[in-house]
Amino acid sequence: MLEVIILAAGKGTRMVSNLPKVLHEIAGKPLLQHVLDTCEGLGVDRLHVVYGYGGDSLPEKINNTEINWVLQSEQKGTGHAVDIAMSHVNDDSTVLILYGDVPLISKESLNELMRVAAEKSVGLMTARLENPGSYGRIQRDNNMYFQSIVEHRDATAEQQKINEINTGVFAAPARKLKLWVSKLGCENTQGEYYLTDIFAMAVAEGVSVETCQPFDNSEILGINDRQDLSFVERIYQKKQAEHHLLAGLTISDPARFDVRGNLVHGKDCFVDINVIFEGDVVLGDRVSIGSNCLIKNMWIGDDVEIRANSILEDSSIGELATVGPYSRVRPESEIAALAHIGNFVEIKKSRVGSGSKVNHLSYIGDSEIGADVNIGAGVITCNYDGANKYKTIIGDKVFIGSDSQLVAPVEIGKGATIGAGSTITKDVPAGELTLSRSAQQTKKGWQRPVKKKPEED
Numbered sequence: 032m033l034e035v036i037i038l039a040a041g042k043g044t045r046m047v048s049n050l051p052k053v054l055h056e057i058a059g060k061p062l063l064q065h066v067l068d069t070c071e072g073l074g075v076d077r078l079h080v081v082y083g084y085g086g087d088s089l090p091e092k093i094n095n096t097e098i099n100w101v102l103q104s105e106q107k108g109t110g111h112a113v114d115i116a117m118s119h120v121n122d123d124s125t126v127l128i129l130y131g132d133v134p135l136i137s138k139e140s141l142n143e144l145m146r147v148a149a150e151k152s153v154g155l156m157t158a159r160l161e162n163p164g165s166y167g168r169i170q171r172d173n174n175m176y177f178q179s180i181v182e183h184r185d186a187t188a189e190q191q192k193i194n195e196i197n198t199g200v201f202a203a204p205a206r207k208l209k210l211w212v213s214k215l216g217c218e219n220t221q222g223e224y225y226l227t228d229i230f231a232m233a234v235a236e237g238v239s240v241e242t243c244q245p246f247d248n249s250e251i252l253g254i255n256d257r258q259d260l261s262f263v264e265r266i267y268q269k270k271q272a273e274h275h276l277l278a279g280l281t282i283s284d285p286a287r288f289d290v291r292g293n294l295v296h297g298k299d300c301f302v303d304i305n306v307i308f309e310g311d312v313v314l315g316d317r318v319s320i321g322s323n324c325l326i327k328n329m330w331i332g333d334d335v336e337i338r339a340n341s342i343l344e345d346s347s348i349g350e351l352a353t354v355g356p357y358s359r360v361r362p363e364s365e366i367a368a369l370a371h372i373g374n375f376v377e378i379k380k381s382r383v384g385s386g387s388k389v390n391h392l393s394y395i396g397d398s399e400i401g402a403d404v405n406i407g408a409g410v411i412t413c414n415y416d417g418a419n420k421y422k423t424i425i426g427d428k429v430f431i432g433s434d435s436q437l438v439a440p441v442e443i444g445k446g447a448t449i450g451a452g453s454t455i456t457k458d459v460p461a462g463e464l465t466l467s468r469s470a471q472q473t474k475k476g477w478q479r480p481v482k483k484k485p486e487e488d
């Protein structure tokens with residue numbers, strides 16, 4: 032049995048936040064969720080998360096019934112946290128210890144750790160860092176055998192020079208770990224129960240501690256403040272950009288590319304600078320996305336062009352359509368193949384049929400627009416009477432003149448033409464010209480007023 036304990040009780044004082052540290056996000060996802068996602072596919076039998084600061088906000092936000100939440104109401108140190116959790120762990124299990132604030136740890140490195148933590152020995156992940164900072168230091172004997180971990184704050188000047196550090200991540204047999212954590216003391220500079228002290232106990236008992244290193248040192252970065260958070264965010268995004276570049280996506284600038292979810296793309300797509308992908312996004316082949324777009328939960332077909340500064344959400348765009356610049360497609364919309372959505376156009380919960388055009392300054396809400404329809408500039412579907420929403424239905428090949436309002440519920444028959452500037456409140460027959468507009472008049476000989484001269488006194 033493999034049981035995982037994730038330590039996540041700390042407040043994270045240096046975040047200067049009311050939110051528990053592990054709820055801060057990388058790529059739009061809580062730090063703790065990154066670790067939980069990595070655990071999937073490790074073959075974990077039971078998952079324990081030690082929580083404390085922020086109380087129930089953590090289990091509520093993470094909302095995962097597979098987790099055994101272990102409350103550590105007072106944070107007395109990493110050793111204390113594991114001690115509490117161990118009462119839930121089966122004696123015959125192997126225990127893997129992870130940290131909720133170390134989000135980039137990879138499945139591959141953890142599998143390697145588990146491999147070195149053979150049957151009865153302890154596996155510890157260490158790393159060599161040019162600047163070992165405040166990490167615990169690894170002490171070895173003259174034969175390079177592992178001896179113990181000394182915390183940075185308790186280390187002598189000589190020990191602080193050691194550049195092999197404790198990542199905090201390790202695997203150990205449960206029966207032994209239970210015993211060791213129960214024996215921990217807190218005689219150190221911080222007065223805390225240091226989990227790291229168990230390693231010297233293991234060595235004293237003749238249990239070998241086998242070390243291994245992560246595939247990439249960035250995996251072991253812990254988040255302590257918002258500088259770390261932004262640093263790790265960029266590392267994460269850079270890795271995603273590299274992955275997509277190698278998979279054939281052209282990215283104008285990998286440093287200005289953000290995926291907060293899952294992006295799937297076909298061949299020969301292009302993404303300009305400052306595009307943000309959120310949730311699940313699927314791009315077909317040869318899709319081009321202009322700069323500064325936000326694309327969330329979208330399905331986008333082959334040869335679609337999304338122009339700059341567009342915001343698209345929970346909708347689909349058919350092949351060869353064009354959207355933008357400055358378009359907004361709101362949830363539950365379907366833009367069919369070859370349609371054109373232009374600048375300053377907002378589409379909400381509507382279907383725009385194939386080849387139809389809504390090119391300038393329009394609001395289309397709760398509407399069904401057929402094929403080959405032309406919607407003139409400034410057309411508004413008035414879908415809301417202040418209390419309820421109604422539908423606008425527009426047949427194929429309709430032409431709506433500019434600056435018209437369609438007051439829903441209303442239906443425009445196939446092939447109808449609406450004269451510019453009309454306010455349409457009743458259904459319109461197919462094939463006819465309908466308009467509502469006051470007659471134009473000219474006042475002959477009318478003079479513009481002239482400005483009066485100031486009176487002299």
Ligand code: UD1
Nearest residue numbers: 038039040041106107108109112166167197198199225253
């Ligand atoms: C710890 C290690 C250090 C290692 C470093 C790696 C100890 C004593 N030191 O130091 O050797 O180099 O991690 O990042 O273990 N936590 C609890 N309950 C507690 C205390 C902490 O759940 O009572 C959690 C924190 O929320 C955090 C993790 O344990 O997720 C690590 O605690 P932290 O105080 O950050 O330990 P470090 O000083 O970084």
Ligand code: CA
Nearest residue numbers: 132253254255
């Ligand atoms: Ca830490």
